Amino acid sequence: MAESAFAYHEPSISTILNQTGLLLVLNLVNTCLDKLLYCGLIGQLFIGILWGTPGAKWLDRDMETVIQQLGYLGLIMLVYEGGLSTSLSSLRANMYLSLAVALTGIAVPMGLSFILMELVSATPLQAFAAGAALSATSLGTTFTILSTTELITTRLGTVTTSAAMLDDVVGLVMVQIISNLGGSGDSFSAVTVVRPLFVSLGFGVGVVLACRFVARPILLRILMSKSQLPQFTRSPQFAFLGYTAVLVGLVAGATYAGTSSLFAAYLAGVITSWFDSLVRDTANTVIEPPSTDEAHPAPEIPTTSSLPDANGDSTSQVPSQSKHEPTVTGTYIYEHYYHGPVSRILIPMFFASIGFAIPITEMFDGSIVWRGFVYAILMTFSKMCTGLWLVRFSPVSGMTSFVRLVKAPFAYASTCIRRQPSKKPREKGRGQAQPQTQTQERTQAQPDTPSPDSTNDSEPPQSQPIAPTAQPEPQSRTSPLPPKPKSLYPASILSLAMVARGEIGYLIASLAESNRIFGQTEAGSSSETYLIVVWAISLCTLVGPICVGTLVKRVKALQRGRDGAGRSDPLGVWGI
Numbered sequence: 001m002a003e004s005a006f007a008y009h010e011p012s013i014s015t016i017l018n019q020t021g022l023l024l025v026l027n028l029v030n031t032c033l034d035k036l037l038y039c040g041l042i043g044q045l046f047i048g049i050l051w052g053t054p055g056a057k058w059l060d061r062d063m064e065t066v067i068q069q070l071g072y073l074g075l076i077m078l079v080y081e082g083g084l085s086t087s088l089s090s091l092r093a094n095m096y097l098s099l100a101v102a103l104t105g106i107a108v109p110m111g112l113s114f115i116l117m118e119l120v121s122a123t124p125l126q127a128f129a130a131g132a133a134l135s136a137t138s139l140g141t142t143f144t145i146l147s148t149t150e151l152i153t154t155r156l157g158t159v160t161t162s163a164a165m166l167d168d169v170v171g172l173v174m175v176q177i178i179s180n181l182g183g184s185g186d187s188f189s190a191v192t193v194v195r196p197l198f199v200s201l202g203f204g205v206g207v208v209l210a211c212r213f214v215a216r217p218i219l220l221r222i223l224m225s226k227s228q229l230p231q232f233t234r235s236p237q238f239a240f241l242g243y244t245a246v247l248v249g250l251v252a253g254a255t256y257a258g259t260s261s262l263f264a265a266y267l268a269g270v271i272t273s274w275f276d277s278l279v280r281d282t283a284n285t286v287i288e289p290p291s292t293d294e295a296h297p298a299p300e301i302p303t304t305s306s307l308p309d310a311n312g313d314s315t316s317q318v319p320s321q322s323k324h325e326p327t328v329t330g331t332y333i334y335e336h337y338y339h340g341p342v343s344r345i346l347i348p349m350f351f352a353s354i355g356f357a358i359p360i361t362e363m364f365d366g367s368i369v370w371r372g373f374v375y376a377i378l379m380t381f382s383k384m385c386t387g388l389w390l391v392r393f394s395p396v397s398g399m400t401s402f403v404r405l406v407k408a409p410f411a412y413a414s415t416c417i418r419r420q421p422s423k424k425p426r427e428k429g430r431g432q433a434q435p436q437t438q439t440q441e442r443t444q445a446q447p448d449t450p451s452p453d454s455t456n457d458s459e460p461p462q463s464q465p466i467a468p469t470a471q472p473e474p475q476s477r478t479s480p481l482p483p484k485p486k487s488l489y490p491a492s493i494l495s496l497a498m499v500a501r502g503e504i505g506y507l508i509a510s511l512a513e514s515n516r517i518f519g520q521t522e523a524g525s526s527s528e529t530y531l532i533v534v535w536a537i538s539l540c541t542l543v544g545p546i547c548v549g550t551l552v553k554r555v556k557a558l559q560r561g562r563d564g565a566g567r568s569d570p571l572g573v574w575g576i
Contacts (some may be wrong), residue, residue, distance in 0.1 A: 018058055022051055026348035038148045038549035041141060041351045042542055048355020055360070068353040074346025075140045075503065076265045077338055080247060082143040082152065082161050083269020084330055088277065090158040091270070098159050101386045102166035105498050108382040109135045115378065119371055120529050126519070129178055129512040130533045134379045136171025137164040138502025138541060139262055140350055145497055145545050149552040156490050156574040160497050163386070165266050171504040172260035173197050178511050200259040207250070207267050211274065219275065223282040239328040240337050243272055272330035279329070350503075357506045358538055362526050372535025379536045380499050380543060387495030390574065391488065489555055490574035493548060500544030505537040 025047055030040030051058050059067070091098075113131030116122040122130070142164040146152035152161065173196040222229070232238055247268040254264030363372070509530060512518055518529040558570045569575050 019063075022047070022059075022352070023345065023348065026352060027344060030348060034148055036549075037546060038145065038552055039545040040148070041144050042545055044348050044351035045355045045541070048352030049358055049360055050355075051352065052356035054356065054358055064353070064356050067349045068356065070346055071350030071353040074342055074348075074350040076251065076261065077342045078143050078347055078350075079139050079165075079262045079265040080269040081147070081334060081338075081342075082139070082165075083266040084272050084334060085147075085152050086158060086161065086270055086273060087153065088270070088274055090155055091162060094155065094159050094162070097389060098162035099166065101159060101163035101389050101494070101498070102170075104389065105137060105163065105167050105383055105386045106135045106170055108385050109379055112378045112382050116375070116529065116532070119375065120532060122529055126512075126517060126529055129508070129517050130529065132171065132174035132178060133505045133508035133512070133533055134382075134501060134536060134540075135167065135174070136501060136504035136508065137167040137383070137498050138500045138504065139164055139168045140347070141500040141502050141541065141545060142497055144347070145500070145548050149549070151493070151552070151575075154571070154575050156493060156571065159390075159574075160494050164498065165263065167498075168504055169200050169260055169263045170197075171508065172263070173200060175504070175508055175511060178508060178515065178517065196258060199257055200263060203254055203257055203259050204263070204267065207271070211271060216278070219278060220282065223279060234328070236328050236333065236336065240333050243330055243333050246271060269330075276329040276331070354502055354506065354541075357510065358534060359526055359531070363531055363535060365531075368528060368531050368535065372532045373539070375532055376536040376539035376543075379501075379540055383499045383540070383544075384495040386498050387491035390491035390494055487570050487572055489551065489570045490572065493551055493555075496544055496547045496551065498544075499540050499547070501537045501540045505541075506534070509533045509537065 026044050029043030029047060032040070033043045034040040049055050052064055053059075053061075110128070110131035113134060114124070114127045116127045116130055117124065142160060143152070146157045146160060151157045177196065226233070247265065250264040250268045250271075251261045254267075255261045363369070513527065513530040518527040518533075521527045555570050
């Protein structure tokens with residue numbers, strides 16, 4: 001008999017204490033580890049292992065399901081925040097570099113995963129499924145690391161997030177492929193691979209074209225005539241509804257179309273950032289016409305025209321409107337409406353739900369442990385190859401250093417031959433060399449310094465040779481022409497941030513295990529290939545954030561110390 005309503009029951013005190021303790025511990029561990037190494041998510045993952053099915057089983061299966069679902073909402077909002085903080089100009093400028101990093105992060109793990117054919121006697125299909133699980137980069141982990149270390153708005157953060165997003169899109173395409181494959185390779189067809197890939201590309205291109213040719217003219221017309229719109233359209237509540245409708249609509253449309261919901265969330269964040277820039281551009285164009293009327297009210301007109309006011313004569317209302325009606329942007333809406341519950345409740349639940357998926361009780365068999373470590377080392381190396389795209393190799397500097405090494409013995413022999421005469425010619429040579437160098441310095445210094453000032457005064461020309469300007473000139477003549485070596489910090493941070501796997505890797509591995517791609521097993525037990533893949537995913541998810549946090553802590557210390565010493569930024573152009 002179907003129930004007409006769900007009966008309300010007061011939860012027990014044990015349930016309240018258990019859930020309250022879980023939220024408190026997740027936030028406390030996150031805060032402490034973020035202060036130390038910027039890797040609080042690792043502590044949340046271990047708390048999920050302890051609280052959930054792999055550990056003490058303090059949560060029942062229904063509660064773990066609810067936490068997993070709420071955590072996925074947190075992942076969607078985290079990816080949306082990453083797209084919101086993405087600079088469109090930086091994204092366009094580094095698109096090819098991001099694409100190269102993403103393709104490297106996919107191809108190398110897929111290729112090295114075929115070593116499982118020798119390591120565990122896996123079939124090519126099993127090696128393909130394992131490589132698909134290890135080719136995806138954890139978006140939640142990457143965005144959390146970059147936002148915690150305050151690198152998400154830099155050029156390095158843009159390249160890392162866009163490359164991780166492309167890896168994740170390909171990983172979700174792999175999810176569709178593996179779910180369609182089933183237990184054997186008989187169901188493999190071109191449609192299985194092509195359809196999810198082309199749906200993702202078509203969805204992305206369609207959204208970009210719709211924004212460029214459909215949404216942009218409509219939005220420009222609305223923004224130019226917004227003074228005629230009702231007053232409630234300028235409120236933050238109305239903007240909250242609009243931005244939320246864009247996010248939910250894109251996520252739902254992408255999911256029903258067959259592509260990634262996370263990819264749609266990232267696009268929604270990028271669209272919101274594009275709309276904010278469009279609002280700023282139209283505000284600047286509105287400011288210009290009134291400023292040409294009179295010269296006196298020019299400094300007052302930008303303050304009135306930037307506000308949604310039809311009449312510019314009432315200057316007394318400007319301070320009140322600027323106070324009560326702040327500039328409503330996507331970032332403002334996210335910080336005031338989403339940031340609190342997402343960062344304190346939903347994201348901790350997401351990383352705890354990853355801990356629920358680790359079968360830690362079956363992973364500590366001797367043969368599984370060492371093969372899992374070997375495979376994890378290979379998968380770490382495969383993702384660290386992505387950092388090579390940020391290493392600048394200068395062939396000119398290599399040739400000059402090679403020529404210097406070849407000429408070194410001959411130069412040493414020639415200097416020894418020159419030093420064989422007696423000491424007196426040496427001293428005379430030294431005594432004669434000093435006035436020659438001084439005259440050369442004077443002749444070289446005259447074109448650089450202005451001639452009228454040096455001819456009028458008699459004392460400054462005598463004081464200039466005394467300054468220690470003779471030492472850097474010989475060094476500049478003997479020093480190589482290429483610039484100094486570039487810092488390896490940006491390449492190291494990029495490669496280590498790409499190492500972390502996570503939700504997509506566990507999802508692909510779980511689907512392959514449930515579809516029996518990794519082999520037939522007994523009821524309630526896991527296959528060896530699945531456990532080795534889980535070892536690699538877990539170790540990479542642990543090692544990546546810890547290494548990035550340690551490296552960023554070092555970079556932060558160098559950046560604080562360079563102000564007084566006058567040193568350059570260790571991140572260079574990638575920290576801008």
